[in-house]
Amino acid sequence: MTERAFTGASAERQPFVVRPFVGIVVFRNVARIRATQLWTPTVRPGRWSKGFPALYASLSLEVSLAERVKRTTVEAVELTIGEGAVALGMVADLTAMQARRQVRVTLRGLAGADYAVAQRIGARAYRAGLAGLLVPAAIKPVARQYPMIIVRLDDVRLRLHTPSSGVNLVVFPEHMRSGDSLHEILRYNCVVQGVRVGA
Amino acid sequence: MTSIVSNETLSPGMVRRMRLAASSRAVALSLPSAAERRATRTDSESLRKWYGFSQFRWARVLGVSRSTVARWAAERSGPDTDSAEGRLFVLLEDVRALAGQLRRDPTRFRAWLRAPSPALRGRLPADILLRQGPTPIRDLLLDELEGTYA
Numbered sequence: 128m129t130e131r132a133f134t135g136a137s138a139e140r141q142p143f144v145v146r147p148f149v150g151i152v153v154f155r156n157v158a159r160i161r162a163t164q165l166w167t168p169t170v171r172p173g174r175w176s177k178g179f180p181a182l183y184a185s186l187s188l189e190v191s192l193a194e195r196v197k198r199t200t201v202e203a204v205e206l207t208i209g210e211g212a213v214a215l216g217m218v219a220d221l222t223a224m225q226a227r228r229q230v231r232v233t234l235r236g237l238a239g240a241d242y243a244v245a246q247r248i249g250a251r252a253y254r255a256g257l258a259g260l261l262v263p264a265a266i267k268p269v270a271r272q273y274p275m276i277i278v279r280l281d282d283v284r285l286r287l288h289t290p291s292s293g294v295n296l297v298v299f300p301e302h303m304r305s306g307d308s309l310h311e312i313l314r315y316n317c318v319v320q321g322v323r324v325g326a
Numbered sequence: 327m328t329s330i331v332s333n334e335t336l337s338p339g340m341v342r343r344m345r346l347a348a349s350s351r352a353v354a355l356s357l358p359s360a361a362e363r364r365a366t367r368t369d370s371e372s373l374r375k376w377y378g379f380s381q382f383r384w385a386r387v388l389g390v391s392r393s394t395v396a397r398w399a400a401e402r403s404g405p406d407t408d409s410a411e412g413r414l415f416v417l418l419e420d421v422r423a424l425a426g427q428l429r430r431d432p433t434r435f436r437a438w439l440r441a442p443s444p445a446l447r448g449r450l451p452a453d454i455l456l457r458q459g460p461t462p463i464r465d466l467l468l469d470e471l472e473g474t475y476a
Contacts, residue, residue, distance in 0.1 A: 156473055157471065157472060158427070165473070169472045171472065183474055196444075197443070198445045198466045198467075198469055198470050198476070199438070205429060242476070264475075265475075265476070268448060269444040272448060295475060
């Protein structure tokens with residue numbers, strides 16, 4: 128399958144450029160108490176979704192942890208981390224400037240404090256029947272305030288540099304088609320904590 | 327390799343059921359029921375101490391006078407459930423319940439309340455609690471439980 132413009136029956140205004148997203152590992156985490164629902168999409172509003180189910184994941188572990196530290200900050204939190212292999216036929220990639228121009232949005236608009244623009248794009252992608260969106264992670268403030276993340280995995284203690292940018296995958300499970308899949312390949316428990324500037 | 331989400335396991339009917347359940351119980355799933363709330367209803371002073379707020383600050387959070395908070399403390403009581411401050415009180419209890427699910431003791435929760443949060447544009451959760459009420463704080467904890475990004 129090659130990259131192509133997809134207008135969909137109900138796509139509005141500018142079409143999304145969609146492409147397959149296959150064979151890539153994604154990372155996701157939930158509070159350990161919710162480990163049984165690690166791959167359950169959420170209906171509560173997120174940056175890219177409001178009023179429909181979406182599953183949020185990242186293309187790297189560091190970005191996934193930065194997304195968590197964004198909320199939990201200095202707290203040492205017990206997480207269950209999952210790694211999954213993804214195959215989705217129709218995904219719009221908004222990480223490239225050209226793709227953002229196509230749908231007339233800016234990086235600042237997508238990653239800013241106001242979710243309105245991102246939620247509108249998410250709703251358009253959902254209504255257009257896409258299975259997912261590749262989006263820039265809004266983690267710059269995390270790297271600025273919490274430049275290091277400590278991860279404790281059994282006896283191992285890692286200090287990771289908090290990334291200031293990265294890519295997330297937002298999956299719309301309702302729109303997964305024949306051949307689309309998300310398979311868990313690994314899961315583990317760990318304790319994660321952000322380290323504040325100067326600490 | 328375990329199939330978690332695929333077309334075989336995620337039929338349209340299953341998605342509909344999941345969506346209905348999730349939309350009606352998204353918050354309730356993690357929070358105590360009305361009956362549990364009645365059984366575990368706490369008094370204002372206990373909850374204030376759990377948050378580590380002064381009576382003055384607690385009065386501002388609930389939108390009441392400090393003398394009202396002092397009276398509740400003396401009577402070991404709290405606001406009426408039907409009042410505006412009573413509804414805020416229920417939300418504050420919900421936040422405590424969620425923190426408990428996340429295994430946060432009061433000390434750790436207070437430290438979190440007083441650390442700048444990138445999800446709140448660098449502001450302190452305690453300040454947000456004061457200015458906007460408990461809902462944004464509750465949502466942050468629910469995000470953590472569910473793995474939602476912001």
